[in-house]
Amino acid sequence: MKQLVLAACIGAFTLTTAGVATAQDPATKAAPAKKAPAKKAPAKKAATTETAAVPKGEKWQCELGHVLYIGGNMQRDEVITVNWEGKEYRLPRLSTVTGADRYFDARSGLDLVVIPSKAMLFNKNAGQRLADECQTADMQAGGSAPTQAGALRAPVATPLLVAPPAPAADAAPKQ
Template identity: 35%
Template sequence: MKTLIATLMIAAPLLAVGQSAVAQTTPKAKATATKKAVAKKAPAKKGTKAATAAAAGAGAAAVAAGPASAALSAEDLAVSERVFKGRIPCELGAYVNVTADAANPGYFIVDGRGFKYHMSPVKTSTGTVRLEDKAAGAVWLQIANKSMLMNQKAGQRLADECMAPEQQQVAEAIRKNPPPSLLDNK
Protein backbone atom coordinates (compact mmCIF):
# COMPACT_ATOMS: atom_id res chain seq x y z
CA MET A 1 0.00 0.00 0.00
CA LYS A 2 2.84 2.39 0.86
CA THR A 3 4.48 1.64 -2.49
CA LEU A 4 1.26 2.45 -4.35
CA ILE A 5 0.89 5.79 -2.54
CA ALA A 6 4.55 6.69 -3.17
CA THR A 7 4.17 5.82 -6.86
CA LEU A 8 1.06 8.01 -7.16
CA MET A 9 2.82 10.92 -5.42
CA ILE A 10 5.68 10.70 -7.93
CA ALA A 11 3.47 10.20 -10.98
CA ALA A 12 0.95 13.00 -10.26
CA PRO A 13 3.35 15.91 -10.95
CA LEU A 14 4.61 14.21 -14.10
CA LEU A 15 1.06 13.86 -15.40
CA ALA A 16 0.39 17.53 -14.65
CA VAL A 17 3.50 18.57 -16.61
CA GLY A 18 2.40 16.39 -19.52
CA GLN A 19 -1.08 17.95 -19.47
CA SER A 20 0.36 21.48 -19.55
CA ALA A 21 2.69 20.57 -22.43
CA VAL A 22 -0.29 19.35 -24.47
CA ALA A 23 -2.22 22.52 -23.63
CA GLN A 24 0.72 24.67 -24.76
CA THR A 25 1.06 22.94 -28.13
CA THR A 26 -2.59 23.57 -29.03
CA PRO A 27 -2.21 27.39 -29.47
CA LYS A 28 0.82 26.79 -31.72
CA ALA A 29 -1.23 24.52 -33.96
CA LYS A 30 -3.99 27.15 -34.13
CA ALA A 31 -1.46 29.85 -35.07
CA THR A 32 -0.05 27.65 -37.85
CA ALA A 33 -3.55 26.96 -39.17
CA THR A 34 -4.34 30.68 -39.12
CA LYS A 35 -1.17 31.53 -41.07
CA LYS A 36 -2.01 28.86 -43.67
CA ALA A 37 -5.55 30.22 -44.01
CA VAL A 38 -4.21 33.76 -44.51
CA ALA A 39 -1.76 32.51 -47.14
CA LYS A 40 -4.58 30.75 -49.04
CA LYS A 41 -6.58 33.99 -49.20
CA ALA A 42 -3.73 35.76 -51.05
CA PRO A 43 -5.06 36.85 -54.47
CA ALA A 44 -1.88 36.14 -56.45
CA LYS A 45 -1.01 32.77 -58.00
CA LYS A 46 1.00 30.27 -56.00
CA GLY A 47 4.73 30.38 -56.60
CA THR A 48 4.85 34.01 -57.66
CA LYS A 49 6.83 36.64 -55.83
CA ALA A 50 3.58 38.53 -55.12
CA ALA A 51 2.03 35.47 -53.46
CA THR A 52 5.13 34.91 -51.34
CA ALA A 53 5.26 38.58 -50.34
CA ALA A 54 1.53 38.64 -49.59
CA ALA A 55 1.78 35.56 -47.38
CA ALA A 56 4.86 36.87 -45.58
CA GLY A 57 3.30 40.31 -45.20
CA ALA A 58 0.08 38.86 -43.82
CA GLY A 59 1.97 36.77 -41.28
CA ALA A 60 4.13 39.71 -40.26
CA ALA A 61 1.09 41.95 -39.98
CA ALA A 62 -0.56 39.41 -37.69
CA VAL A 63 2.51 39.39 -35.42
CA ALA A 64 3.02 43.16 -35.61
CA ALA A 65 -0.58 43.93 -34.73
CA GLY A 66 -0.59 41.16 -32.17
CA PRO A 67 -3.47 38.93 -31.33
CA ALA A 68 -6.62 40.39 -29.87
CA SER A 69 -5.37 41.09 -26.39
CA ALA A 70 -7.12 41.34 -23.08
CA ALA A 71 -7.55 44.78 -21.57
CA LEU A 72 -4.89 45.65 -19.04
CA SER A 73 -5.43 46.72 -15.45
CA ALA A 74 -4.62 50.26 -14.34
CA GLU A 75 -1.44 48.98 -12.63
CA ASP A 76 -0.24 47.26 -15.82
CA LEU A 77 -0.97 50.40 -17.87
CA ALA A 78 1.11 52.39 -15.36
CA VAL A 79 4.00 49.97 -15.92
CA SER A 80 3.64 50.33 -19.71
CA GLU A 81 4.12 54.11 -19.45
CA ARG A 82 7.63 53.59 -18.00
CA VAL A 83 8.87 51.38 -20.86
CA PHE A 84 11.68 52.91 -22.95
CA LYS A 85 10.77 52.79 -26.64
CA GLY A 86 12.81 52.96 -29.81
CA ARG A 87 15.93 51.25 -31.10
CA ILE A 88 17.96 50.32 -28.03
CA PRO A 89 21.62 49.33 -28.58
CA CYS A 90 22.95 46.31 -26.69
CA GLU A 91 26.33 44.65 -26.17
CA LEU A 92 28.25 43.10 -29.07
CA GLY A 93 26.55 45.33 -31.65
CA ALA A 94 23.10 43.85 -31.11
CA TYR A 95 19.97 45.95 -30.77
CA VAL A 96 16.35 45.65 -29.69
CA ASN A 97 13.43 47.62 -31.12
CA VAL A 98 10.66 48.34 -28.62
CA THR A 99 7.52 49.83 -30.17
CA ALA A 100 4.06 50.36 -28.75
CA ASP A 101 1.34 48.21 -30.30
CA ALA A 102 -1.12 50.70 -31.79
CA ALA A 103 -3.94 48.14 -31.88
CA ASN A 104 -3.57 47.10 -28.22
CA PRO A 105 -2.87 49.93 -25.75
CA GLY A 106 -0.22 48.97 -23.20
CA TYR A 107 1.20 46.14 -25.34
CA PHE A 108 4.56 46.24 -27.14
CA ILE A 109 6.31 44.66 -30.09
CA VAL A 110 9.89 43.76 -29.11
CA ASP A 111 12.03 42.64 -32.04
CA GLY A 112 15.61 42.39 -33.17
CA ARG A 113 17.88 40.10 -35.12
CA GLY A 114 16.09 36.74 -35.23
CA PHE A 115 13.22 37.38 -32.82
CA LYS A 116 9.90 39.19 -32.58
CA TYR A 117 7.60 39.14 -29.55
CA HIS A 118 4.22 40.64 -28.63
CA MET A 119 4.64 41.57 -24.97
CA SER A 120 2.43 42.81 -22.17
CA PRO A 121 3.51 44.61 -18.98
CA VAL A 122 3.57 42.74 -15.69
CA LYS A 123 3.53 44.45 -12.30
CA THR A 124 6.50 43.53 -10.08
CA SER A 125 7.06 43.97 -6.36
CA THR A 126 10.44 45.67 -6.95
CA GLY A 127 9.27 48.26 -9.45
CA THR A 128 11.30 46.73 -12.28
CA VAL A 129 9.66 47.13 -15.67
CA ARG A 130 8.82 43.64 -16.92
CA LEU A 131 7.28 42.75 -20.26
CA GLU A 132 6.28 39.17 -21.07
CA ASP A 133 5.26 37.14 -24.08
CA LYS A 134 3.87 34.15 -22.20
CA ALA A 135 3.28 32.07 -25.32
CA ALA A 136 6.91 32.36 -26.46
CA GLY A 137 8.41 32.44 -22.96
CA ALA A 138 10.19 35.75 -23.59
CA VAL A 139 10.80 38.36 -20.88
CA TRP A 140 12.09 41.95 -21.23
CA LEU A 141 13.48 43.35 -17.97
CA GLN A 142 14.27 47.04 -17.62
CA ILE A 143 16.08 48.44 -14.58
CA ALA A 144 17.57 51.88 -14.02
CA ASN A 145 20.89 51.30 -15.78
CA LYS A 146 20.24 48.50 -18.33
CA SER A 147 17.72 46.17 -19.93
CA MET A 148 17.86 42.55 -21.06
CA LEU A 149 15.77 40.16 -23.12
CA MET A 150 15.56 36.53 -22.02
CA ASN A 151 13.91 33.44 -23.45
CA GLN A 152 12.85 31.39 -20.44
CA LYS A 153 11.84 28.35 -22.49
CA ALA A 154 15.27 28.11 -24.12
CA GLY A 155 17.02 29.23 -20.93
CA GLN A 156 19.14 31.90 -22.60
CA ARG A 157 19.62 35.64 -22.89
CA LEU A 158 18.84 37.01 -26.31
CA ALA A 159 20.15 40.52 -25.58
CA ASP A 160 22.02 41.97 -22.61
CA GLU A 161 23.45 45.33 -21.56
CA CYS A 162 20.80 47.15 -23.62
CA MET A 163 20.75 50.85 -22.74
CA ALA A 164 18.33 53.55 -23.76
CA PRO A 165 19.74 57.11 -23.48
CA GLU A 166 18.15 57.52 -20.03
CA GLN A 167 19.77 54.29 -18.85
CA GLN A 168 23.16 55.35 -20.22
CA GLN A 169 22.98 58.48 -18.05
CA VAL A 170 22.25 56.40 -14.94
CA ALA A 171 25.07 53.95 -15.78
CA GLU A 172 27.50 56.85 -16.23
CA ALA A 173 26.44 58.38 -12.90
CA ILE A 174 27.01 55.03 -11.19
CA ARG A 175 30.49 54.78 -12.75
CA LYS A 176 31.41 58.28 -11.58
CA ASN A 177 29.95 57.92 -8.10
CA PRO A 178 29.62 54.24 -7.17
CA PRO A 179 27.19 53.38 -4.37
CA PRO A 180 28.73 52.15 -1.11
CA SER A 181 29.34 48.42 -0.89
CA LEU A 182 27.00 46.39 1.25
CA LEU A 183 30.03 44.65 2.73
CA ASP A 184 31.71 47.82 4.01
CA ASN A 185 31.58 48.39 7.76
CA LYS A 186 30.77 51.95 8.69
Protein backbone atom coordinates (compact mmCIF):
# COMPACT_ATOMS: atom_id res chain seq x y z
CA MET A 1 0.00 0.00 0.00
CA LYS A 2 2.82 2.39 0.88
CA GLN A 3 4.51 1.62 -2.40
CA LEU A 4 1.35 2.42 -4.34
CA VAL A 5 0.97 5.82 -2.64
CA LEU A 6 4.67 6.54 -3.21
CA ALA A 7 4.40 5.63 -6.89
CA ALA A 8 1.32 7.86 -7.28
CA CYS A 9 3.14 10.81 -5.69
CA ILE A 10 6.18 10.36 -7.92
CA GLY A 11 3.95 10.12 -10.99
CA ALA A 12 2.06 13.28 -10.06
CA PHE A 13 5.31 15.13 -9.42
CA THR A 14 6.69 14.02 -12.77
CA LEU A 15 3.57 15.22 -14.61
CA THR A 16 3.63 18.64 -12.96
CA THR A 17 7.31 19.19 -13.70
CA ALA A 18 6.78 18.11 -17.29
CA GLY A 19 3.95 20.65 -17.60
CA VAL A 20 6.18 23.41 -16.25
CA ALA A 21 8.97 22.42 -18.61
CA THR A 22 6.65 22.63 -21.63
CA ALA A 23 5.31 25.99 -20.45
CA GLN A 24 8.87 27.34 -20.52
CA ASP A 25 9.38 26.20 -24.10
CA PRO A 26 10.53 29.24 -26.17
CA ALA A 27 8.05 28.46 -28.95
CA THR A 28 5.06 28.94 -26.64
CA LYS A 29 6.23 32.06 -24.74
CA ALA A 30 3.97 35.10 -24.64
CA ALA A 31 6.92 37.50 -24.98
CA PRO A 32 5.42 39.59 -27.82
CA ALA A 33 2.41 40.37 -25.63
CA LYS A 34 4.70 41.72 -22.91
CA LYS A 35 6.64 43.93 -25.35
CA ALA A 36 3.52 45.66 -26.70
CA PRO A 37 2.61 47.42 -23.40
CA ALA A 38 6.26 48.39 -22.94
CA LYS A 39 6.15 50.18 -26.31
CA LYS A 40 2.97 52.02 -25.33
CA ALA A 41 4.46 53.42 -22.10
CA PRO A 42 6.98 55.74 -23.82
CA ALA A 43 4.17 57.02 -26.05
CA LYS A 44 2.22 58.06 -22.94
CA LYS A 45 5.28 59.82 -21.53
CA ALA A 46 5.72 61.68 -24.80
CA ALA A 47 2.09 62.78 -24.66
CA THR A 48 2.51 64.17 -21.14
CA THR A 49 5.69 65.93 -22.20
CA GLU A 50 3.85 67.61 -25.06
CA THR A 51 1.09 68.82 -22.74
CA ALA A 52 3.51 70.28 -20.19
CA ALA A 53 1.92 73.36 -18.72
CA VAL A 54 3.16 76.72 -19.88
CA PRO A 55 3.70 78.83 -16.75
CA LYS A 56 0.84 81.25 -16.20
CA GLY A 57 0.38 83.68 -13.38
CA GLU A 58 2.72 85.68 -11.21
CA LYS A 59 6.34 84.60 -10.95
CA TRP A 60 7.65 83.88 -7.45
CA GLN A 61 11.43 83.64 -7.23
CA CYS A 62 12.64 81.31 -4.47
CA GLU A 63 16.00 80.59 -2.90
CA LEU A 64 18.31 78.01 -4.48
CA GLY A 65 17.10 79.10 -7.93
CA HIS A 66 13.61 77.59 -7.69
CA VAL A 67 10.73 79.34 -9.44
CA LEU A 68 7.00 78.85 -9.05
CA TYR A 69 4.12 80.57 -10.78
CA ILE A 70 0.86 81.30 -8.99
CA GLY A 71 -2.24 81.95 -11.05
CA GLY A 72 -5.39 83.48 -9.65
CA ASN A 73 -6.17 86.25 -7.21
CA MET A 74 -4.89 85.24 -3.79
CA GLN A 75 -7.03 87.90 -2.12
CA ARG A 76 -10.35 86.48 -3.30
CA ASP A 77 -10.06 83.09 -5.08
CA GLU A 78 -10.77 79.90 -3.17
CA VAL A 79 -8.67 77.79 -5.57
CA ILE A 80 -5.39 78.93 -7.09
CA THR A 81 -3.19 77.31 -9.71
CA VAL A 82 0.44 76.66 -8.83
CA ASN A 83 2.93 75.77 -11.55
CA TRP A 84 5.82 73.90 -9.97
CA GLU A 85 8.55 72.25 -12.07
CA GLY A 86 6.46 72.27 -15.24
CA LYS A 87 3.28 70.82 -13.72
CA GLU A 88 0.13 72.65 -12.75
CA TYR A 89 -1.57 71.94 -9.44
CA ARG A 90 -4.92 73.31 -8.27
CA LEU A 91 -4.71 74.10 -4.57
CA PRO A 92 -7.86 74.95 -2.59
CA ARG A 93 -7.69 77.46 0.26
CA LEU A 94 -7.67 76.22 3.86
CA SER A 95 -8.67 78.41 6.75
CA THR A 96 -6.04 79.00 9.43
CA VAL A 97 -6.05 80.64 12.83
CA THR A 98 -2.60 82.15 12.38
CA GLY A 99 -3.52 84.63 9.67
CA ALA A 100 -1.33 83.00 7.02
CA ASP A 101 -2.88 82.03 3.70
CA ARG A 102 -2.66 78.27 3.21
CA TYR A 103 -3.48 76.26 0.11
CA PHE A 104 -3.38 72.46 0.31
CA ASP A 105 -4.17 69.65 -2.12
CA ALA A 106 -4.38 66.25 -0.44
CA ARG A 107 -4.07 64.31 -3.71
CA SER A 108 -0.74 65.80 -4.76
CA GLY A 109 0.42 66.61 -1.22
CA LEU A 110 1.43 70.17 -2.14
CA ASP A 111 0.98 72.70 0.64
CA LEU A 112 1.56 76.40 -0.05
CA VAL A 113 1.85 78.70 2.96
CA VAL A 114 1.97 82.45 2.29
CA ILE A 115 2.85 85.00 4.96
CA PRO A 116 3.38 88.73 4.30
CA SER A 117 7.15 88.39 3.88
CA LYS A 118 7.47 85.12 1.90
CA ALA A 119 5.86 81.93 0.65
CA MET A 120 6.87 78.33 1.33
CA LEU A 121 5.97 75.22 -0.67
CA PHE A 122 5.85 71.85 1.08
CA ASN A 123 5.22 68.30 -0.07
CA LYS A 124 3.28 66.62 2.74
CA ASN A 125 3.42 63.19 1.05
CA ALA A 126 7.23 63.22 0.96
CA GLY A 127 7.55 65.21 4.19
CA GLN A 128 9.88 67.85 2.78
CA ARG A 129 10.07 71.54 1.97
CA LEU A 130 10.27 72.07 -1.77
CA ALA A 131 10.80 75.84 -1.88
CA ASP A 132 11.44 78.54 0.69
CA GLU A 133 11.83 82.32 0.70
CA CYS A 134 9.63 82.68 -2.40
CA GLN A 135 8.88 86.30 -3.25
CA THR A 136 7.33 88.27 -6.09
CA ALA A 137 9.14 91.19 -7.72
CA ASP A 138 6.96 93.57 -5.67
CA MET A 139 7.90 91.80 -2.44
CA GLN A 140 11.60 91.99 -3.31
CA ALA A 141 11.14 95.74 -3.75
CA GLY A 142 9.74 96.04 -0.22
CA GLY A 143 6.03 95.30 -0.65
CA SER A 144 4.04 92.61 1.09
CA ALA A 145 2.55 89.40 -0.27
CA PRO A 146 -0.83 89.64 -2.03
CA THR A 147 -2.57 87.64 0.68
CA GLN A 148 -6.16 87.62 1.84
CA ALA A 149 -5.03 88.32 5.38
CA GLY A 150 -3.05 91.32 4.17
CA ALA A 151 -6.06 92.69 2.28
CA LEU A 152 -8.17 92.57 5.44
CA ARG A 153 -5.69 94.63 7.44
CA ALA A 154 -6.21 98.35 7.88
CA PRO A 155 -3.65 100.57 6.18
CA VAL A 156 -0.84 101.74 8.43
CA ALA A 157 -1.75 105.40 7.82
CA THR A 158 -5.14 105.01 9.56
CA PRO A 159 -4.79 103.53 13.06
CA LEU A 160 -7.85 101.73 14.33
CA LEU A 161 -7.87 102.78 18.00
CA VAL A 162 -7.31 106.52 17.76
CA ALA A 163 -10.13 108.88 18.75
CA PRO A 164 -11.19 111.26 16.01
CA PRO A 165 -9.87 114.82 16.46
CA ALA A 166 -12.23 117.27 18.15
CA PRO A 167 -13.69 120.00 15.95
CA ALA A 168 -11.96 123.39 16.33
CA ALA A 169 -15.20 125.22 17.27
CA ASP A 170 -15.86 122.90 20.23
CA ALA A 171 -12.28 123.01 21.43
CA ALA A 172 -12.19 126.82 21.92
CA PRO A 173 -13.52 128.01 25.32
CA LYS A 174 -16.64 130.21 25.24
CA GLN A 175 -16.45 133.72 26.71
